Amino acid sequence: MIAMHFLQASVGWIRGLIAGQLGLAADALWVDLAIWLISALVILGVVQVGMLYATWLERKFLGRIQDRLGPNRVGIFGLLQPFADMVKMLTKEDITPAQAHRGVFNLGAILVVPPAIVVFAVVPVGIGLIATDLSVGFLFFISVASTAIIPIFMAGWGSRNKFAIIGAMRAVAQIVSYEIPQVLSVVGVLLLAGTLSTQGLTLAQGNGGAGDAIGYPGLWFVLIQPIAFVIFLLATTAEIERTPFDIPEAESEIIAGYHTEYSGLKFGLFQLSQYFMTIASAAMASILFFGGWLAPLPFLQRIGPLDLGWFWMGAKTIFFVLVFMWFRGTWPRLRSDQLMGFAWKVLVPLSLANLLMTGLIGYVTQSSTNLSGQPLLILLFFAVANALLLMATLWLIGWWRKNSERPRIRFEQAAAGELPPAEVAA
Amino acid sequence: MSPLLLQQIAFMVLAAISLSGAWGVIRAHSVFVSALWLILSFVGVAGLYVMLEAGFLAVIQVLVYVGAISVLILFAIMLTEDVMGQAEPASQWPLAVLIVLPFFGMLAKAAFTADWQLSAGSVAPPEGASISAETAKLVTTAIPAEQGFRLPGQVVMLGRSLMTEHLLAFEVVAVVLLVALVGAIVIARD
Amino acid sequence: MPAIPVWWYLMVATGLFSIGLYATLTRRNAVNVLMGVELMLNAVNLNAVALWRYASPTVSATVDGQSVQLLSTLDGQVFAIFVIALAAAEAAVGLALIIAVYRSRRTVELEQLDMLQG
Numbered sequence: 001m002i003a004m005h006f007l008q009a010s011v012g013w014i015r016g017l018i019a020g021q022l023g024l025a026a027d028a029l030w031v032d033l034a035i036w037l038i039s040a041l042v043i044l045g046v047v048q049v050g051m052l053y054a055t056w057l058e059r060k061f062l063g064r065i066q067d068r069l070g071p072n073r074v075g076i077f078g079l080l081q082p083f084a085d086m087v088k089m090l091t092k093e094d095i096t097p098a099q100a101h102r103g104v105f106n107l108g109a110i111l112v113v114p115p116a117i118v119v120f121a122v123v124p125v126g127i128g129l130i131a132t133d134l135s136v137g138f139l140f141f142i143s144v145a146s147t148a149i150i151p152i153f154m155a156g157w158g159s160r161n162k163f164a165i166i167g168a169m170r171a172v173a174q175i176v177s178y179e180i181p182q183v184l185s186v187v188g189v190l191l192l193a194g195t196l197s198t199q200g201l202t203l204a205q206g207n208g209g210a211g212d213a214i215g216y217p218g219l220w221f222v223l224i225q226p227i228a229f230v231i232f233l234l235a236t237t238a239e240i241e242r243t244p245f246d247i248p249e250a251e252s253e254i255i256a257g258y259h260t261e262y263s264g265l266k267f268g269l270f271q272l273s274q275y276f277m278t279i280a281s282a283a284m285a286s287i288l289f290f291g292g293w294l295a296p297l298p299f300l301q302r303i304g305p306l307d308l309g310w311f312w313m314g315a316k317t318i319f320f321v322l323v324f325m326w327f328r329g330t331w332p333r334l335r336s337d338q339l340m341g342f343a344w345k346v347l348v349p350l351s352l353a354n355l356l357m358t359g360l361i362g363y364v365t366q367s368s369t370n371l372s373g374q375p376l377l378i379l380l381f382f383a384v385a386n387a388l389l390l391m392a393t394l395w396l397i398g399w400w401r402k403n404s405e406r407p408r409i410r411f412e413q414a415a416a417g418e419l420p421p422a423e424v425a426a
Numbered sequence: 427m428s429p430l431l432l433q434q435i436a437f438m439v440l441a442a443i444s445l446s447g448a449w450g451v452i453r454a455h456s457v458f459v460s461a462l463w464l465i466l467s468f469v470g471v472a473g474l475y476v477m478l479e480a481g482f483l484a485v486i487q488v489l490v491y492v493g494a495i496s497v498l499i500l501f502a503i504m505l506t507e508d509v510m511g512q513a514e515p516a517s518q519w520p521l522a523v524l525i526v527l528p529f530f531g532m533l534a535k536a537a538f539t540a541d542w543q544l545s546a547g548s549v550a551p552p553e554g555a556s557i558s559a560e561t562a563k564l565v566t567t568a569i570p571a572e573q574g575f576r577l578p579g580q581v582v583m584l585g586r587s588l589m590t591e592h593l594l595a596f597e598v599v600a601v602v603l604l605v606a607l608v609g610a611i612v613i614a615r616d
Numbered sequence: 617m618p619a620i621p622v623w624w625y626l627m628v629a630t631g632l633f634s635i636g637l638y639a640t641l642t643r644r645n646a647v648n649v650l651m652g653v654e655l656m657l658n659a660v661n662l663n664a665v666a667l668w669r670y671a672s673p674t675v676s677a678t679v680d681g682q683s684v685q686l687l688s689t690l691d692g693q694v695f696a697i698f699v700i701a702l703a704a705a706e707a708a709v710g711l712a713l714i715i716a717v718y719r720s721r722r723t724v725e726l727e728q729l730d731m732l733q734g
Contacts, residue, residue: 104459136581139485146493150465153500157458169504172497179493196581433619441628448635448655457645464651467632471658474625478669483693487661490700495654495707502647502711506718522641530634537626542671544622545685580690587690588697599701606705614712 039131043120051275052082057318058325065329092264099160100261108154109259109266115148116276123283124199125293126309137198138190141284142183145239145277149175152258155270159261167257170247170336174238177340178245181347182235185228188358189221189288198284202292222289224382225358227389229289231351233323236285238343240277243328247336282320283313290316345400350393357385437477444470457503465496482581625666633659646714646724650707657703661696668692 056071056078063070071078096102122137124130134140149172156168190196193204205220222229238245249257259270286292293309295301302308334342365378447470450463468491475484588596636655643649672692674685718724 101456101459104462134481136482136485139482139489143485143489143493146489149493149497150462150500153497154462157500157504165504169501172501176494176497194582430619437620437624441624444628444658445631445635448632451648451651451655452635452639452642457647460648460651464654467655468658471632471662474628474662475665477620478625478665480665480669480693480696483665483696486697486700490704491654491658495704498707498711499647499651499654502714505715506647506724519642522638525641526634526638529637530630533630533633534627537623537630542622542667544671545674545687580693584690584693584697587694592694592698595698599698603701603705606709610708610712613709613716 036131043131044117047117047120047276047279050279051272052086054275054279054321055085055271056082057321058328061322061325062329065326086268089268090265094264094266095261097160097261101158101160104154104158105261106158106266108151108156108158109262109269110151111154112148112151112273113269113276115144116273116280119144119277119280120283122198123280123287123313124202125313126307130199133197133199136196138186138196138201138284138288141198141280142179145280146175146179148273148277155262156258159258161261163254163256164258164260167249167254167260170254171241171249171258174241174245174247174339174343177343178235178238178347181231181343181351182239184348184351184355185225185231185235186288187355188225188228191355191358191362192221192224198287198292202287202294205291206294219379220289220291220294223379225289225354225386227350227354227386228358229285231347231354232288233285233320235343235347236281237324237327238339240274240281240324242274242278242324244331244333245339246333247339278321278324279317282324283317285320286313286316292316346393346397350389353389353393357389358382361385433477437474440470440473440477442470443467444474457507458500461496461499461503464499465492468492468496480580482584622666622670625662625670629659629662629666631659632656632662644725644727646717646726646729647711649726650710650714653710654703654707657699661699664692664695664699666692668695 059081060070060078071081074080074084096105119141121131122134122140124133152171152175153168156164156166156171159165189201193201195201195204241249249259254260259267262270291312293313295308295312300308300312361378361381365381444467447463447465447467450466451460454460454463468487472484472487472492475481475487633656636652636659639652639655640649641652643652668687668689668691673688675688676683676685714724717729721729723729
């Protein structure tokens with residue numbers, strides 16, 4: 001709590017400093033504008049550098065997974081490689097195909113970046129350290145991220161290239177489908193936290209927040225909602241089109257999907273937005289399920305007067321970025337129909353069942369006076385319910401696969417002469 | 427520059443965005459470009475919702491209109507149009523102008539002259555502001571007394587409103603959506 | 617009073633509605649007609665929200681010790697939410713119909729869909 005007071009005081013101090021520089025009262029409109037501008041610049045700077053080193057990290061990490069070194073020529077450990085790549089990308093020739101719809105083609109590349117930056121406005125890194133603490137923060141993230149479909153469509157259509165159009169159609173079908181389990185899985189968390197604000201969601205997992213609603217302060221939602229977390233992580237991987245869900249740009253099938261025709265800087269913009277969205281999604285996963293900027297243990301939250309919120313937020317974000325890269329390094333790409341089937345036949349029903357379960361247990365535990373002071377009992381409830389749900393799901397999937405594969409098995413048996421002739425005829 | 431003027435400038439910009447988007451819909455030569463202008467218009471209207479302090483609605487507008495309905499429209503265009511195709515020029519436009527202009531005039535006159543019985547209320551104060559018990563009853567009918575009168579945010583109040591006063595309409599809309607979804611799949615499949 | 621008079625919003629809504637009406641009346645492509653309908657629905661929503669914000673009943677209340685006038689209902693927003701939900705349903709069914717028509721007639725130009733003229 002002392003750290004929080006200190007931070008609030010320091011935010012007030014920054015406000016006063018800016019007001020002093022501008023010669024205005026501390027609550028003047030211009031001071032607000034200046035603070036917004038500064039937070040925007042800070043976000044841009046941090047995310048930009050983060051993106052550059054995410055590419056470096058990805059190449060190093062994938063190299064490690066694949067038992068090779070990764071970039072190691074430019075600078076120590078290849079640390080300057082991102083800058084070399086940037087220069088290479090910027091100096092390439094900028095081509096607009098002759099048949100392309102010039103306006104839509106160029107606008108598509110430009111518009112793909114803003115949504116990926118704007119979502120960072122609702123990522124908190126400490127008390128008061130958030131660009132705008134919207135009361136609908138999580139919905140804001142989802143809706144802004146969903147607008148990224150439009151530039152993809154524009155890129156695909158504007159390129160006048162069949163691979164680009166196929167890629168765009170695949171991307172849009174995929175993003176629209178996976179949005180549903182992504183949001184539905186989080187609704188359980190929102191129910192328990194009782195808020196949509198990202199700052200509120202973080203605080204709900206801390207001491208004395210809405211975590212009290214389930215009677216156990218300081219509990220990360222991943223412990224209460226493990227299935228929801230897995231669904232969210234998978235759906236998010238599909239949303240940001242990373243392997244194994246990168247079918248829209250599967251290079252072995254449709255060249256590079258919707259950005260086939262882009263070169264140089266415009267191709268760089270697509271890369272940029274994809275890494276931005278990866279970082280933003282990693283941040284959102286840590287906010288929703290891993291306590292955001294809260295430390296794992298309360299005494300790690302600060303050193304002396306220094307609040308370590310930014311450190312924990314950054315550490316968790318990098319952890320999830322690494323998880324996304326780990327997915328890429330270890331899983332093969334899905335087929336298009338498998339991808340859609342996975343969303344609609346597995347993730348959507350599972351997230352609905354999870355929502356039902358959460359609502360039921362949340363209602364029972366919140367309305368029962370005997371249970372409200374028994375955090376471990378409630379945690380046990382959720383653990384048992386999650387385990388049951390998981391077992392039921394796995395059994396259903398196994399049953400379904402056995403049944404869907406029966407014709408093939410029978411065919412193979414028939415081919416091997418293992419079936420009696422009467423059954424073969426039937 | 428005062429906050430008032432800033433708000434007016436913001437309004438002008440957003441109104442220009444939504445109206446120019448709408449204008450683009452009827453002026454664009456290709457159906458696809460029309461749809462893009464339509465999206466611009468949707469975004470402008472979402473901005474106007476923000477100015478009207480209906481933040482939740484603005485987010486929903488972006489989520490549903492930009493993220494879903496526009497995508498449906500773009501998909502339909504891709505599936506039904508020759509991609510290079512150009513839209514036919516507008517037909518019957520003189521007749522349409524003859525209908526639309528008087529209609530516009532009528533609505534505009536109504537907007538100017540009607541007595542809207544304006545009230546000078548402010549939207550709910552920030553989430554968690556402490557209010558008196560009487561206020562809690564007045565502002566939202568559904569806050570249980572034992573919750574200690576911390577004012578919930580607009581989203582919570584919207585939820586309560588949907589689940590109490592407008593419950594029937596809410597359920598009917600839910601059924602309509604379900605039927606529409608099933609119907610759309612049945613119609614569109616081979 | 618707020619900085620912006622209510623009729624500014626109403627004029628924007630009127631403009632959107634008229635343009636949407638013009639689009640539905642003149643365009644030949646069925647998808648374009650649907651866009652016009654969406655524009656009109658947006659205009660209606662904007663009207664509902666603007667009039668909710670400016671002309672719904674208020675109550676005097678004490679918030680953090682200060683006396684303020686609070687809007688006592690969120691009806692305009694609720695209506696807009698219902699309209700958005702129905703617009704989504706309408707778009708889904710409408711576009712499914714357009715695709716079904718395209719399958720059988722290979723066109724979505726409304727003037728060529730005149731099978732009922734005998």
